[in-house]
Amino acid sequence: MEQAITMDGALRMGNLFFLCFAVTLTSWIIAEALYNLFFHPLRTFPGPLLWRAFRLPFVIKAIQGRLAFDMLSIHEQYGPVVRIAPNELAFAHSSAWHDIMGGKQDFAKWDEYYKVQDRQATNIMFAPAEEHAKMRRAAGFGFSDRTLREMEPLIQNSIGLLIRRLRDHCKSSEAYGKVDMSAWYNFTTFDLIGNLVMGESYHCLENADYHPWVRPIFQVTYISAIMSSLGHYPWFKSTLLRLFRPIISRKILNHQAYTRAKLAERMKVNRIDLVQAMLDINRDNEVEMDKLVMNASVLIVAGSETTATVLSGVTYLLLSHPDKLARLADEVRNAFESEDDITVVKVSQLDYMLACLEETMRLYPPVPIGMPRIVPKGGRIIGGSYVPENTHVAIWHRALYRNPAYFTHPTSFCPERFQGDPKFVDDEREVLQPFHVGKRNCIGRSLAYIEMRLVLARMLFNFDMVLNDESRDWMANQRAYNIWSKPPLHVRLSPRSLN
Numbered sequence: 411m412e413q414a415i416t417m418d419g420a421l422r423m424g425n426l427f428f429l430c431f432a433v434t435l436t437s438w439i440i441a442e443a444l445y446n447l448f449f450h451p452l453r454t455f456p457g458p459l460l461w462r463a464f465r466l467p468f469v470i471k472a473i474q475g476r477l478a479f480d481m482l483s484i485h486e487q488y489g490p491v492v493r494i495a496p497n498e499l500a501f502a503h504s505s506a507w508h509d510i511m512g513g514k515q516d517f518a519k520w521d522e523y524y525k526v527q528d529r530q531a532t533n534i535m536f537a538p539a540e541e542h543a544k545m546r547r548a549a550g551f552g553f554s555d556r557t558l559r560e561m562e563p564l565i566q567n568s569i570g571l572l573i574r575r576l577r578d579h580c581k582s583s584e585a586y587g588k589v590d591m592s593a594w595y596n597f598t599t600f601d602l603i604g605n606l607v608m609g610e611s612y613h614c615l616e617n618a619d620y621h622p623w624v625r626p627i628f629q630v631t632y633i634s635a636i637m638s639s640l641g642h643y644p645w646f647k648s649t650l651l652r653l654f655r656p657i658i659s660r661k662i663l664n665h666q667a668y669t670r671a672k673l674a675e676r677m678k679v680n681r682i683d684l685v686q687a688m689l690d691i692n693r694d695n696e697v698e699m700d701k702l703v704m705n706a707s708v709l710i711v712a713g714s715e716t717t718a719t720v721l722s723g724v725t726y727l728l729l730s731h732p733d734k735l736a737r738l739a740d741e742v743r744n745a746f747e748s749e750d751d752i753t754v755v756k757v758s759q760l761d762y763m764l765a766c767l768e769e770t771m772r773l774y775p776p777v778p779i780g781m782p783r784i785v786p787k788g789g790r791i792i793g794g795s796y797v798p799e800n801t802h803v804a805i806w807h808r809a810l811y812r813n814p815a816y817f818t819h820p821t822s823f824c825p826e827r828f829q830g831d832p833k834f835v836d837d838e839r840e841v842l843q844p845f846h847v848g849k850r851n852c853i854g855r856s857l858a859y860i861e862m863r864l865v866l867a868r869m870l871f872n873f874d875m876v877l878n879d880e881s882r883d884w885m886a887n888q889r890a891y892n893i894w895s896k897p898p899l900h901v902r903l904s905p906r907s908l909n
């Protein structure tokens with residue numbers, strides 16, 4: 411009997427404790443929401459109610475890969491400056507690039523967004539300003555016009571292999587020319603960047619498959635998207651990291667060990683490529699080996715998936731618009747007598763091709779989301795509004811480029827808008843900045859254009875292409891993280907006779 415009473419008492423104590431906990435938690439949540447809505451320094455900025463009150467709606471959408479899509483309708487409803495979380499503003503404003511990333515600006519990157527794990531050596535992508543400047547100088551020579559010119563034979567070799575492999579593929583009676591072009595473009599850009607950074611291709615084209623070092627990069631994209639979003643709940647992120655440290659660390663350490671070993675091999679020779687200057691400086695110990703390994707990984711990831719995404723996007727958009735495809739195919743086929751004529755210098759003279767690539771990056775920017783910066787001490791004026799210090803700010807590429815305030819027929823594929831067609835005279839083309847602007851813009855921009863132009867020209871010179879029915883809606887329903895999660899792009903290729 412006494413025992414039953416004690417049990418009953420313990421149960422009641424438990425219930426009481428739970429009740430107190432629930433009441434405290436609810437009060438805390440309500441108090442936080444009231445503060446965010448009525449007292450927070452950003453309280454006057456418009457935005458969806460729940461997003462202004464809590465960070466959670468943003469995090470859920472980020473994990474679902476839907477933020478880049480929702481941002482467009484949010485801007486349409488609330489205007490060019492929107493509060494998308496208690497401490498974050500999204501800008502779809504023509505002066506925002508200059509105000510946030512322009513040459514003299516000193517907005518820091520929010521490093522929780524860039525780090526997958528807490529103890530991680532810095533790299534060029536998220537190093538603090540002073541260290542970044544040093545790394546950027548070291549990397550700069552690898553991206554100079556002279557180095558890029560001298561790397562042309564290496565680049566052409568990988569593309570030549572793509573063409574040969576696809577021609578072979580078309581001969582196979584099973585395939586009848588049907589290929590997943592999204593995978594083949596990835597194979598090409600990974601092989602190419604492996605060659606330009608590690609001095610060795612990943613042999614994805616030869617094997618028609620991803621190298622074991624390359625495949626995990628796609629898984630890591632999803633993990634980093636989750637980790638970036640959870641950076642808003644540091645206690646939760648570090649608990650998850652602690653729980654999964656053995657798995658995550660093993661994957662990352664394996665990955666780094668491979669890169670380190672390849673770099674060590676690479677250091678034994680001198681050659682002209684993207685990393686030679688960095689290696690030379692490392693010999694004088696200015697950039698330590700850990701950071702060199704991290705920077706090599708950044709070059710490989712940043713320099714492959716992005717370029718392959720534009721190539722998949724432009725192929726899809728052209729094949730969905732046969733009149734534009736015919737116009738570009740004519741431009742390419744009339745410009746070159748033989749494949750050997752297709753050089754970096756000559757492809758840069760193809761005006762319609764450039765217009766097609768720009769229009770693809772507008773509709774399908776390889777980095778679709780907004781990369782957060784922190785407003786420095788004292789606050790800043792952005793897009794005409796005063797924004798207090800420590801606010802997170804970002805420009806959401808996809809949402810900005812499809813905004814009718816800046817582009818006529820914003821959702822249509824119209825390369826002509828970049829060629830002076832009077833229909834598009836009101837377009838504000840300078841808002842299109844897929845490579846960002848300022849000190850931390852994309853260092854690989856020129857290389858990306860070289861790769862994209864050469865691959866596209868050689869594909870159109872060698873093949874007639876038709877979109878397979880199963881890829882009709884390829885661009886709809888993708889998920890967008892830092893990069894796109896792309897489904898296969900099924901295309902039917904017919905090799906052209908070049909005699």
Ligand code: HEM
Pocket residue numbers: 534535536546603708709710712713714716717720776777781844845846849850851852853854855857858
């Ligand atoms: C169409 C292709 C590409 C696009 C759209 C693109 C876009 C971008 C963007 C938006 C950034 C800024 C990221 C940030 O602010 O956090 C960036 C940075 C960077 N990109 Fe690219 N990228 C492309 C191709 C390449 C290539 C081919 C390489 C090199 C092989 C490369 C290497 C880098 C590096 C190293 C950075 C960091 C630069 C720094 O912080 O100083 N990218 N890229």
